[in-house]
Amino acid sequence: MRRILDIIKKRTGSQAKSTIPFRLNLLFFIVFVLFAMLVAQLAYLQIVYGGKFEAEVDRTDKTVMTGSVPRGMIYDSKGRLLVGNSTHNAITYTKSGSVSSSDIYTIVNRLTKYITVEPSNLTSRDKADYILAAPNKSKQVIKQMPKSYRVDSNGDALSSNKVYANEVKYVEKQGIHLNDKDTQRASLFKTMSSAYSLSTVFLKDKNLSAKEIAQVSEHLTELPGVSIGSNWERDYPQGKSIASIIGGVSTEQQGIPDDELNTMLASGYSRNDRVGTSYLEKSYESILSGTKSQKQVQIGSNNQIKKSTTLYKGQKGGNLNLTIDSKFQKKVQAALEEQYSAAQAAGITQYSDGAYVVAMNPKTGAILAMAGIRNNPQTGKTSEDALGVINRTFVMGSAVKGATVLGAMMDGVISPSNNTQADNPIYLPGTPVKKSVYPAGTFSSLSAIQALQFSSNIYMMNLALKEAHASYVPNKSISMNDDIFDKLRGYFNQFGLGVKTGIDISGETTGIEGATHNSDGKLKTGSALDLSYGNYDAYTLIEMAQYISTIANGGYRLKPYVVQSIQKTKDDGTKGALTSVTKPSVLNKVGVTEDELNVVKKGMYAAVHGSGYWTTATRLKDLSPAVAAKTGTAQSFYYNPDNPSSDPPETITTSLVSFGPYEDPNIAMAIVFPNLTSESGSYPQLLAKQIYTDYYKMTGQK
Incomplete structure (x- = not known):
């Protein structure tokens, strides 16, 4: 009997020993299959969709910003400068993607400690916008407003846009009285708020003193988006006797003329770009404007600019040589x-x-x-x-x-x-x-x-x-x-x-x-x-x-012309190689x-x-x-x-x-x-x- 029991124990022990390795092997096999599937899926995503995902990451994290370049010069037939650019220092502001009105309000109030600006023409809405941007001001006004300014006749809450419109209306009814400094701040606030995301606007580009530049430079860390740059305006060293045929250039505030907005936007212009608006400045806009600089900026999780890399420094506009002495x-x-x-x-x-x-x-x-x-x-x-x-x-x-x-x-x-x-x-x-x-x-x-x-x-x-x-x-x-x-x-x-x-x-x-x-x-x-x-x-x-x-x-009926030739501009600002020369054009005999x-x-x-x-x-x-x-x-x-x-x-x-x-x-x-x-x-x-x-x-x- 004992012998029989020993035989049974041997057999059952052998079966138990052989059963455990099989289960472990099965488990290991299942894990292996799952890992293989995971690796295959990762490989599939990497090979098939990798480019798409990388582009998506680049799109959301990196943005290319363009910058203006000096406009081309206009010379007379003897090489005398007729139209040039007078360059001067400027305080600029580049608007980040998620900056709030209260952020801009804070920046403005800090900046006006260091610079003085000429107040612009402000509407009552502009002034109200500035007042409501103060910290907690909007909440205070909402509490003070009549109930009808916050809910409709059914008691349902109004949309945020309607509520804000009523906030402006309420502030205007209460009366707006800004002192000179606050009027300056409201002007800056309007300029900065109206800027497009990641676009650069000029806050002050005339009569900027060395003291103002130094003070702003020292406090740039507390003025996000603000920097020291330069701006230009057309000048006429030989006088303006032919200024009317040369034409005009829009200001940054005027930007692209309405009747050419869509066409110029499709050509790579920004809404606030300065462009030729009449006559030679308009006829030769594509030559005089040059090509914009390009910077790749890296945007952080808070939509603030973290890093900027110059991709292309831009090319100054070409020069026109006129037939007129x-x-x-x-x-x-x-x-x-x-x-x-x-x-x-x-x-x-x-x-x-x-x-x-x-x-x-x-x-x-x-x-x-x-x-x-x-x-x-x-x-x-x-x-x-x-x-x-x-x-x-x-x-x-x-x-x-x-x-x-x-x-x-x-x-x-x-x-x-x-x-x-x-x-x-x-x-x-x-x-x-x-x-x-x-x-x-x-x-x-x-x-x-x-x-x-x-x-x-x-x-x-x-x-x-x-x-x-x-x-x-x-x-x-x-x-x-x-x-x-x-x-x-x-x-x-x-x-x-x-x-x-x-x-x-x-x-x-x-x-x-x-x-x-x-x-x-x-x-x-x-x-x-x-x-x-x-x-x-x-x-x-x-x-x-x-x-x-x-x-x-x-x-021979010849086509009249005033531009004799077009020249490139070298990096040092001097005239470069000729790109075209006007030849006589016979319209009919x-x-x-x-x-x-x-x-x-x-x-x-x-x-x-x-x-x-x-x-x-x-x-x-x-x-x-x-x-x-x-x-x-x-x-x-x-x-x-x-x-x-x-x-x-x-x-x-x-x-x-x-x-x-x-x-x-x-x-x-x-x-x-x-x-x-x-x-x-x-x-x-x-x-x-x-x-x-x-x-x-x-x-x-x-």
């Missing part, structure tokens, strides 16, 4: 002011808009100078207005007759060898006689050259009659082809009259066309005749300059022959150097080298903006187009003195003579 520009402006002052002294500027002049190189289209005076007839005050050359229109009178003659030649109604016409006044029923300025019968007939020399209106009207296939009988209505306006304007357009010139300055307007038909649908035949000698449609002065340049250079052009050139030469009492531009005959010119006089009217319903007084607009030297022109000029009360004085000719004298002397031409 600033010394010549000043002389042109001074000569214009002298002649306009003479007109004022003569008492004929009562209704005058001002006066304008532009000179360009007819071989290239390069603008050599452009100047303007804007006069306010109500106040008599004048201001510089070079932009009036491209954005104001005037009826120019006989100065356009060169285009009329050449248009008639293109139309085939006259030719270089057959262009003599009778010079008899035109009589239409119900209208005053249409004739030239000289007495009827002064000339029995005129050639095209003589018609330009003596400025015959009759000659030009006869050309229009022929182009319109009209049969003229004195004191009878004229029947014309209905396309006469289109025909005359089509020829004018080829020279640049009535179309945009394409000048590289934003804001160019185009000429104004008069009506072709009257109220009952009949063709305005009398107005078609007026159009032929320049007394109907209006043109800009830059159009007139392009027109006379086209005649001077042999029939007028369909005239050299012989046809020579008829008009000789006519304009005769207008200066010809003999006879009625020769029109003789005040220029003493110039050497010789020039050619065409004068213009047009009837105009002054409309009083303060009393538009009153009968407008009749005025005189005088103009002049010219080019020189006659044999090989390198300067073409257009001038206008609008709305004078008398055509006496020949101010455009006297102005042109002074400008040519200065130009020839400066360029060494004899």
Whole structure:
């Protein structure tokens, strides 16, 4: 029996021993499988989603901040600085992601211990915002407010936005009275609060003393987000005689203009970036603005900036080199002011808009100078207005007759060898006689050259009659082809009259066309005749300059430009390599022959150097080298903006187009003195003579 029990014990003991290792092995196997699954899952996440998770971490923990760079310079044709940047120290503030109003309130109150700022224009809401940002102030106001300011009619709590709006309303009702220091603090609070997250704003960038800089620098640790930086503003070392064509730059507060907001934001701009708002500054914004600096900032768990690393230091804006010589520009402006002052002294500027002049190189289209005076007839005050050359229109009178003659030649109604016409006044029923300025019968007939020399209106009207296939009988209505306006304007357009010139300055307007038909649908035949000698449609002065340049250079309508080249800026701020150079751009070739052009050139030469009492531009005959010119006089009217319903007084607009030297022109000029009360004085000719004298002397031409 004992033997049997021993056998059983041996067997059961053996089974027990063998059972324990099996269970342990099973447990170890299960643990191994779980670990393998975990490793596999980690590997799967790392391989498949690792990049995504890493990007998410970078996105939430790291942000790239951009910074502005100095704007590019603008130089004249001789390398003189026209527009630069004056840099000065500034106190800046970079807003972190989670800063609260109370945090900003604390910073502001600490900062105003060290600096003094000019208070900005504050609304009552701005002041209330500052007051409510004080520690525990909002809670105190909520307790004091009427119940209706906190809950609605059902007793439900109002939203936090509505409650805050009621807090502002309550504070305003109680009355807001800030002393000078608190007004400064409220101004800073407004600037800092309105900043976008991680954007930098200027708290003080003018009249910043060394003491203020030192004190702020010593206490930066208690002023989170505040730092010492620099800011710039445009300055004009050569004066502002062409500041109007250069244009303006927005302030940080103005930022991007509303009408370009979406486009510029999509191009990488920030809302408060300073950008060109007009003319050259706007047209060449992408060049002048440069490329922003980039910093990668690491944001901590409290959304405060912990670390900043410069990724790209930015590139200062490119420089513009203009076609304008600033010394010549000043002389042109001074000569214009002298002649306009003479007109004022003569008492004929009562209704005058001002006066304008532009000179360009007819071989290239390069603008050599452009100047303007804007006069306010109500106040008599004048201001510089070079932009009036491209954005104001005037009826120019006989100065356009060169285009009329050449248009008639293109139309085939006259030719270089057959262009003599009778010079008899035109009589239409119900209208005053249409004739030239000289007495009827002064000339029995005129050639095209003589018609330009003596400025015959009759000659030009006869050309229009022929182009319109009209049969003229004195004191009878004229029947014309209905396309006469289109025909005359089509020829004018080829020279640049009535179309945009394409000048590289934003804001160019185009000429104004008069009506072709009257109220009952009949063709305005009398107005078609007026159009032929320049007394109907209006043109800009830059159009007139392009027109006379086209005649001077042999029939090529060139695109005017003021930017000769663009240059990079080196790290030390000096000019670097050229990135582009403007080349002459031919917009169209007028369909005239050299012989046809020579008829008009000789006519304009005769207008200066010809003999006879009625020769029109003789005040220029003493110039050497010789020039050619065409004068213009047009009837105009002054409309009083303060009393538009009153009968407008009749005025005189005088103009002049010219080019020189006659044999090989390198300067073409257009001038206008609008709305004078008398055509006496020949101010455009006297102005042109002074400008040519200065130009020839400066360029060494004899």
